[in-house]
Amino acid sequence: MAQAAQIILGGLLQGSVFALVALGLSLVYRVTGIINLAQGGFCLLGALVYDSFAVQLGWPVPAAAIAAAAATTMFGLALGAASFVPALARLPNSSMLMLSAGLLTVIEGLALILWGSQPYAVPPFSGERPLAFFGVRMPSQGLWIAAAAALVIVATWWLLARTATGKALAACAENPLAARILGVDVARLTLFSFGLTAFIGAVGGIVAAPILSLQFDAGHFFTNTGFIAVAIGGMGSFAGAIAGGLFLGVAEQLAAGYISSLFSNALALGLLLLTLLWRPQGLFVPGRRRRHDVRDEQRLYRAILRVDGRGAALAAVAALALLAALPALLGEGGVQSSLTITLILFIAVLGLDVLMGFAGQVSLGQAAFMAIGAYTAGILATRYGMPPLLGTLAGLALSILCALVLALVTMRLRGAYLALATLTFGLLVDQLAVGLTGITGGPSGLVGIPSFAIGPWTFATPSAMYALVLAVIVALVLALAGAMRSSFGRALQAIRTDQTAAAALGIDVARHKMAAFALSAALASLAGSLYAFDFHFLSPEMVATPRSFEMIAMLVLGGEGTLLGGLLGAAVVTLLPTVFQPLADYKILAEGAILMLAFQYLPAGLLGSFVRLLEPRRGRRAPAAGDAVKALLR
Amino acid sequence: MTAPALEISGLGKSFGGLRAVHDVSFAVPAGSLTALIGPNGAGKSTLFNLVTNLFLPDAGAVRFFGTPLAGMAPHRIAALGLLRTFQTARVFPGMTALDNVLAGAHRHARAHPLAQAFWLPAARREERALRQRASALLDLVGLREFRNLAGTSLPLGAQKLVELCRALMARPRLLLLDEPAAGLNDAETGELAGLLRAVRDSGVTIMVVEHNMGLVMDIADEVVVLDLGRLIAKGSPAEIRRDARVVEAYLGPAAEGVR
Ligand SMILES: Nc1ncnc2c1ncn2[C@@H]1O[C@H](COP(=O)(O)OP(=O)(O)OP(=O)(O)O)[C@@H](O)[C@H]1O
Ligand SMILES: [Mg+2]
Numbered sequence: 001m002a003q004a005a006q007i008i009l010g011g012l013l014q015g016s017v018f019a020l021v022a023l024g025l026s027l028v029y030r031v032t033g034i035i036n037l038a039q040g041g042f043c044l045l046g047a048l049v050y051d052s053f054a055v056q057l058g059w060p061v062p063a064a065a066i067a068a069a070a071a072t073t074m075f076g077l078a079l080g081a082a083s084f085v086p087a088l089a090r091l092p093n094s095s096m097l098m099l100s101a102g103l104l105t106v107i108e109g110l111a112l113i114l115w116g117s118q119p120y121a122v123p124p125f126s127g128e129r130p131l132a133f134f135g136v137r138m139p140s141q142g143l144w145i146a147a148a149a150a151l152v153i154v155a156t157w158w159l160l161a162r163t164a165t166g167k168a169l170a171a172c173a174e175n176p177l178a179a180r181i182l183g184v185d186v187a188r189l190t191l192f193s194f195g196l197t198a199f200i201g202a203v204g205g206i207v208a209a210p211i212l213s214l215q216f217d218a219g220h221f222f223t224n225t226g227f228i229a230v231a232i233g234g235m236g237s238f239a240g241a242i243a244g245g246l247f248l249g250v251a252e253q254l255a256a257g258y259i260s261s262l263f264s265n266a267l268a269l270g271l272l273l274l275t276l277l278w279r280p281q282g283l284f285v286p287g288r289r290r291r292h293d294v295r296d297e298q299r300l301y302r303a304i305l306r307v308d309g310r311g312a313a314l315a316a317v318a319a320l321a322l323l324a325a326l327p328a329l330l331g332e333g334g335v336q337s338s339l340t341i342t343l344i345l346f347i348a349v350l351g352l353d354v355l356m357g358f359a360g361q362v363s364l365g366q367a368a369f370m371a372i373g374a375y376t377a378g379i380l381a382t383r384y385g386m387p388p389l390l391g392t393l394a395g396l397a398l399s400i401l402c403a404l405v406l407a408l409v410t411m412r413l414r415g416a417y418l419a420l421a422t423l424t425f426g427l428l429v430d431q432l433a434v435g436l437t438g439i440t441g442g443p444s445g446l447v448g449i450p451s452f453a454i455g456p457w458t459f460a461t462p463s464a465m466y467a468l469v470l471a472v473i474v475a476l477v478l479a480l481a482g483a484m485r486s487s488f489g490r491a492l493q494a495i496r497t498d499q500t501a502a503a504a505l506g507i508d509v510a511r512h513k514m515a516a517f518a519l520s521a522a523l524a525s526l527a528g529s530l531y532a533f534d535f536h537f538l539s540p541e542m543v544a545t546p547r548s549f550e551m552i553a554m555l556v557l558g559g560e561g562t563l564l565g566g567l568l569g570a571a572v573v574t575l576l577p578t579v580f581q582p583l584a585d586y587k588i589l590a591e592g593a594i595l596m597l598a599f600q601y602l603p604a605g606l607l608g609s610f611v612r613l614l615e616p617r618r619g620r621r622a623p624a625a626g627d628a629v630k631a632l633l634r
Numbered sequence: 635m636t637a638p639a640l641e642i643s644g645l646g647k648s649f650g651g652l653r654a655v656h657d658v659s660f661a662v663p664a665g666s667l668t669a670l671i672g673p674n675g676a677g678k679s680t681l682f683n684l685v686t687n688l689f690l691p692d693a694g695a696v697r698f699f700g701t702p703l704a705g706m707a708p709h710r711i712a713a714l715g716l717l718r719t720f721q722t723a724r725v726f727p728g729m730t731a732l733d734n735v736l737a738g739a740h741r742h743a744r745a746h747p748l749a750q751a752f753w754l755p756a757a758r759r760e761e762r763a764l765r766q767r768a769s770a771l772l773d774l775v776g777l778r779e780f781r782n783l784a785g786t787s788l789p790l791g792a793q794k795l796v797e798l799c800r801a802l803m804a805r806p807r808l809l810l811l812d813e814p815a816a817g818l819n820d821a822e823t824g825e826l827a828g829l830l831r832a833v834r835d836s837g838v839t840i841m842v843v844e845h846n847m848g849l850v851m852d853i854a855d856e857v858v859v860l861d862l863g864r865l866i867a868k869g870s871p872a873e874i875r876r877d878a879r880v881v882e883a884y885l886g887p888a889a890e891g892v893r
Contacts, residue, residue, distance in 0.1 A: 479751040486750040486761050487736075487743035494726050494737045501724040504686060505804060506712035506741035515747075561728075 002135045007257040008250055013142045013211075015249020016149035020204030021226030022233060022241035023156060024197040030173040030236040031193045032088060035419070037100040038079070039201055040222030041107030046072045046202030047209035047218075048115050051122050061125045069202045076198020077191065079103060085191045087600050095599050097362065097419070098556045101549055102596035104219050109589025111216035116585075122209040141210045148207040152200055153242060159196075160238065169193060173236065224427075231420045232275050248272075266431040269424050276421050277409055312481075316564060320474060327466055336462050337534075342574045343469045344530050349554050349566035350476055351523030356552070357560035358489060359516040360496025365406075365422035366524050367547035368429035369399045373525030374532040374543050375433065375440055378449045381533075388452045392529040396522050403521030407514040426545045433540035445539035452533035465534050472530075476523070480563055492516055493561075557598050559605025568606045637700035639664040639808045639839035640685065645694035647677075647684055654680040656863040657693070662808070662856075664699070667834040668841045669850040669871075672860035673883070678843045679721050681860070682810050686711055686718050698808065713741050715807035719800075719814065721843075723793035725785035731796050732781035735768040738803030771799040774829065791817030795826075802833065809833070811842040815849055827853050851875065859883075 021039060028036045049071050053064035087099055124141040131138050160166040171179040172186050180186050205222070212218065225248065233244025255267040323343075327336050352366050376398050377391035386394075410421045433440050440446060451460040452468065459465045483489055491512050494502040499509050532538050550573060558569025576594065580587040602609045638661040647655045655677040662668045670678050683689045685696050687708050696703045698716050717738075725734050743764070745757035772778045775795040780788060785796055794814055801809055814830075815823045823846060830853055834840050844850050850857060850871065857874040859867040861883040867874060874880055 478753070482753045482757075483747050483751040486745065486747075486757060487740055487764075488747040488750055490729070490733055490737045491740055493729055493733070497727045497729075498724055500688065500708075501720065501726065502737075503708040504688075504712055504718055504720075505738055505800065506709050507737075508707075508709045 011250030011253030015246035017208040018229045019242045019245025022229035022245045024200045026241040038103035041219040042198045042201030043205030043222040044219040046205035050206045072202035073199040077195040080194035099599040105592030120214040124210040346570040348524040348527035351520035355520035358492040362419040363422040365426035368426040369521040369524035370528035371543035373528030377529035378532040399521045399525035407517035559608035565607030641697040666855045669854035676860040677863040717801040717806035718810035721812040734785040738800035808839045
């Protein structure tokens with residue numbers, strides 16, 4: 001009994017921190033409809049700045065805490081004013097998501113430069129001695145956490161429910177366009193909620209710092225848990241964020257206490273998936289219903305890229321010639337093997353383009369299918385001596401099966417919820433790859449994977465593998481180009497923006513979504529298998545969730561819906577770390593900054609911007625559609 | 635005797651306490667051009683949404699050329715040949731005007747996605763033919779020049795025309811049009827009237843929701859009048875013009891605006 005109380009209390013404390021992060025995410029989501037992945041970065045910054053003031057400079061706790069919260073809030077406001085808020089007006093949702101991921105990387109890169117990579121152990125506010133009530137012990141920091149969380153929650157509630165600012169925020173959440181017409185300064189309020197969010201995040205980070213081991217990359221941890229908590233509770237719902245956070249904290253502690261700490265995360269994730277299936281909108285639905293017969297997403301859409309057939313063919317042939325010539329130019333060795341990996345990743349990005357770029361379904365779980373393909377083929381080859389080709393096919397079958405189940409199960413989810421469900425699936429697969437040591441080799445990896453072979457032909461040399469992957473890509477790009485420029489591709493594009501209107505034309509939305517999911521998973525799985533056979537070794541982090549984000553970055557950076565753009569994106573993202581190697585500690589910041597700037601200023605991606613550059617004159621000479629149509633119809 | 639294109643019996647739908655459509659029954663004869671009119675909020679768009687199963691009705695049934703539509707998914711209804719447009723033009727953003735129209739051909743596209751992926755000659759031929767037909771349709775409404783512009787960059791009236799072309803591309807048997815003339819000026823409305831008549835004469839049944847009385851009286855074979863969710867009159871344009879209930883419920887306050 002006492003043990004249970006102990007565990008639940010621990011869970012509630014941890015949950016209070018999650019609730020604060022979730023509250024921040026929820027506030028920004030309500031006003032903008034965007035999940036701001038940078039939220040966890042504010043927790044991290046708050047905690048590290050507090051450590052500097054309190055430990056390094058020896059300031060008293062209250063002064064250090066207030067200064068840290070203020071500094072983080074100022075920083076958040078600056079970041080919001082410079083990047084997030086202006087970008088909102090110009091970017092589609094997927095780019096905004098990646099922009100916020102870029103902001104998180106920038107924050108973590110800054111933290112690495114300023115605080116180094118060593119972990120920080122921040123002392124509790126009021127001594128190490130735990131408190132005890134009725135036999136239940138609690139770290140003294142627990143009181144601070146509970147008090148701070150309660151204070152922030154009440155203050156935020158008061159702000160939202162009782163002040164004019166809160167009313168204006170509600171108006172923005174309800175209908176930004178109407179709010180604007182009524183004279184509400186939407187941009188300023190968005191910035192305000194962004195700053196408020198930074199403040200709430202900082203408070204969470206500061207009070208939680210003593211019970212966590214802090215490192216420059218802890219921002220991801222805060223963001224992930226907050227995201228999961230907010231989804232359990234219901235996105236955009238105030239009470240939901242708090243309930244979701246507390247619930248997640250208790251569930252994780254219970255699982256760790258009674259089942260196994262190894263699988264406590266997996267259990268929390270399973271729980272989340274169940275919640276999503278049972279209540280796709282989370283436990284608390286924000287009080288807002290929309291009419292189905294009106295287009296609900298009044299957001300921006302990616303503008304059209306028109307590459308005429310001949311231009312596209314020419315570009316593709318040029319790219320192919322360059323890729324074929326590269327090994328000869330560069331010689332065998334390190335560069336060639338990283339080229340092969342770029343191309344392999346591009347295969348998975350092609351799949352993502354079908355799913356995200358064409359069908360508009362955001363997936364944060366692409367790496368999971370790579371993992372399924374890689375592990376299936378790797379395990380079958382090493383343990384059972386199965387020929388690589390068969391192993392690859394088995395991986396494909398398993399991935400497609402998983403994708404179909406996932407697609408069926410998430411059919412009702414859209415936008416941020418779909419992203420979250422796929423993220424959860426990805427994290428689950430990560431956990432299994434690490435946890436099922438007997439099958440996957442666990443963290444130490446799977447060794448001795450043979451080279452790829454088709455019957456008697458083995459692809460043992462780097463050049464042979466490079467040629468094989470290149471050939472696969474040529475075939476895939478041709479096939480996808482054929483499918484995407486005919487009725488199948490048009491149906492996917494229609495679904496991307498307006499499912500109701502698509503269905504009204506006889507397009508079977510569910511079937512097309514499932515097809516896109518399966519196709520995307522199949523390509524990821526193929527890429528995973530090739531990756532395993534190319535590397536001869538496999539460890540969980542090679543195909544873990546950060547890889548999913550990396551692939552979205554490649555896609556958005558290259559240009560969604562362009563097929564070939566992903567190749568540019570893949571090249572840039574894999575080359576960036578090599579280029580920035582000499583920068584040492586500045587590397588992460590530089591990478592994050594480049595990605596952030598690219599997302600913000602090249603919304604059409606590299607390829608898209610390039611195509612635009614080629615046709616400025618044609619664009620300018622085209623008559624203003626409005627006037628000409630009127631003239632024509634008169 | 636052939637079944638009517640659309641047979642609506644006892645259809646009802648409430649939103650909360652509001653009876654948006656209440657016990658409405660009527661039939662649309664095959665090959666006719668029927669207008670559905672009524673003041674704002676009368677339930678016209680809701681009726682369209684009920685017929686296409688975008689909303690589930692609380693009561694009543696709908697038959698399409700004798701086939702009951704109850705419980706059928708919207709895309710299946712469209713596959714049967716019942717196509718509709720929306721009151722707010724819903725062209726697909728991110729697609730050109732031509733691609734928008736081509737999307738309407740979905741229910742006719744025969745080539746399997748794999749055939750398209752392998753660039754098989756049959757698939758290419760089909761695609762070329764579809765493109766030609768879509769361009770011709772855009773030509774018909776005077777939008778051919780703009781086929782490669784983003785659908786959403788066109789003015790509202792033109793977007794509604796693109797949506798109309800998209801529905802026509804599907805070779806409908808019954809076409810439900812929700813305020814197709816919104817955003818068009820008089821001359822453009824005149825051209826639209828001609829187009830709709832031509833479509834009707836080619837054998838497509840049309841039901842059109844329209845506020846422009848001039849257009850309605852000009853083209854409709856039959857007029858159905860809704861008010862506050864109820865059917866209050868049905869008849870030829872001439873009969874409707876004389877109907878006292880209609881004049882009172884609908885034309886009354888704005889009678890001088892009606893010719
Ligand atoms: N999804 C919905 N939820 C709640 N109320 C609705 C919904 N759809 C329609 N209504 C209500 O039902 C009534 C009928 O609306 P409907 O859109 O069918 O009218 P309409 O005849 O098309 O009017 P208009 O000429 O303005 O287009 C209105 O009062 C409207 O507010
Ligand atoms: Mg209407």
